[in-house]
Amino acid sequence: MTRKASQCVEIEAEIQAVAAGEAEPEAARRVDEHVRECVGCQAELERYQRIEREVATMRNPLAAEPLAALARERLEARLADLRTRLVAYEVITTAVGRILLAASEQGLVLVEYLDRRHDVPRILRDHELEPAEDGGQLDPFGRELQEYFDGRRTRLEWPLDFKLVRSPFQRKVLEETAAIPYGAVMSYAGVARELGRPEAVRAAAQALRWNPLAIVIPCHRVVGSTGALTGYAGSGRTDRKRRLLDLEGVPTARLTSDFRIRPEAMYVLTPGSREYCLPTCSSLEPAPAAHHTAPVLTLGARLFASRERAEAAGLLPCTTCRPDSHPLNP
């Protein structure tokens, strides 16, 4: 490579600018003067002009079009997936502990108790959810849930996203559970019967072991056939289940080491009926009582904490036992 005069070195940037059509008039004049006397730089200018023409062809938007179109298709598929995973979240502190709420654009997708685990982004990732930037969007959910805990709200019919539900059967169980009114309880056996699969009691209980939408899908309103408050929130937290039932007015009693609901102190709705009865009503089917089980629970009845709760569910008092004239003692 030949060594260039310092003048030629200095003017190279301006030669580039002239070739690109970006030079200031002053610089263009200097280049013009220089190349008239310098054959080498004249050739450089021509090369740069040639390069500019070549670069212009690189700007052609049609150049990579088929490849770009394929990439775009793949992008759309990944965006569709991301849309289902992106969630806003919020942590609220309640009487039963800290609760994580997460919602996608379809609706509430996760309501989880934060016990030992506090790394929320990690929890979301474990569920294959992705936290969206920005917050505050779930304030209405948090506020209404607090109203529930304060006893000022009996309705939480929110838009739900069942994305985290693990099987169609679990979804059916959750939907059946979601239909149990505030202040009412039902047994796992009852849920299984309602689903038309009375033999699937264990499977129904299993399906409720992990409920992605705690409280909102009220699995705390499902009890064992003995009335026992069996495991809750995955770790036998029956204290939590009891607090929620207390809140909703469901009477409970202490067993030796655990709690059960008191079916004898609750109004009864037998499957298919629209009337609620006293637990002693003669119209109730006598059932062969297995050891320790509450017959009405085994048969799939719903039990209501109070007349108020039963009537809020649209039920009428039974005309045989007249719970309206002889209410249970609270």
Added chain:
Amino acid sequence: MWEGGQAAESPAPTATAPRLVDRAGFEALVASHHAEIYRFLLRTTGRPSDADDLSQETFLRAYRAYRSLTPDANVRAWLFTIATNLSRNHFRAQKRRRAAHAAASETVSQHGAPEPDGVMIGREVEAVVSAVVSRLPLKQRLAFLQRKVHGLDYETIAGALDCSPESVRAHVFQALRKIRQALRGHELIEKEREP
């Protein structure tokens, strides 16, 4: 759900599913800018598979951050910045991988530049320019492509490369100079380009 909560005692719930991303707005953004960002990444990486991955990652990141974008933001510049950062990460990772495979000896080929004193016609010039661009140091290549091919201004490119506009000018200058040097000694004959 919770059937029977219909009694007037409790107010109807008002919470609604959150709107996380303005979908129509983002679709318009993809329609306007995807092809260009893809071309930029294809020139930057030289490999369709890498351009594919990096362009997807660019727009997925943009989707996640779209809410926080201010209405007066320069969307195109913003996308170039994301694509530039991802490219630099990509090559950094690649460099580390190559270093890890240090056993493989120096295999960087020197193809591309024809012997000097030849005659270059039409497409040969194009091939040389492309080859030189593809071998530019990354920052020069990124600056050159954004300035010369995509016409972004120096300030914008400086933002994407996290350096001064003067450095961007210097990178572009050096890039052009290398291309020019590769063409030196060749008689450049224009030829009608194939359609």
